[in-house]
Amino acid sequence: MVDLYFKSEETKLIFGLCELNGKAQLDFFRIDYSYYSNKNKAKNWYEKIKTKLENCEHGFKDMAIENLNKLYKGMGGKI
Template identity: 35%
Template sequence: MEWLNAKTFEEFKNLGTFNAVRQQIKTDLGTKLELKVRGWKDLWEAVQNVQKLSSSTFKIINSDISDINSEINIETEDNVDDSSLYFKSESARIIYALVELDERYRLNELGVDITHYRNAEKAKKWRNKIAKLIHPDYCQHPKATLAMNILTDVFSNMVRS
């Protein structure tokens, strides 16, 4: 994984041809991660993101991978609450899920299941609970309006079914 240790863009480009380096990165990352890049700059940005992720040391304790809903306990070097490592607040986490994640992952992250599509009252309670956290009148996040629009679309799809 020479590409992971590259310090500069020039050093990275000297690892080989674009296709060879991209293929090596895909091989090293495995089949679970998809790499969509068009050129050297995109590839370098992706590598820098992986470098940032790999610079943090995590120790997984008692993980049960057999169930997708199982909890994974993560202990950081500083014993910091792991939710504060990624998001400043619950509203920021929800806005990220609404704006950045694909539909399947978004619904999973937001706790939506099939019963939300079958029970309009449950869907409405779910929507209202999230809306209280992310509504632009209460939340100063720059993407709060966009997240609210996406939440409205998701809710509309629930009650139409």
């Protein structure tokens, strides 16, 4: 299905990480309790998102990665 709101997967991720916070951000990424209780699930999610962001050239890429790191640390992850 074509996304009518975002130019790419990367811009969608950057929006979620840079423009949203709290419950809205968790809902946007469909993060639930299982990510906080299952370290492997959280790590897999984090690495998948980080890889996509590292390979993009968006101007907010660095801010998005910084916010991704904060979100992942909140799940108990170690960077």
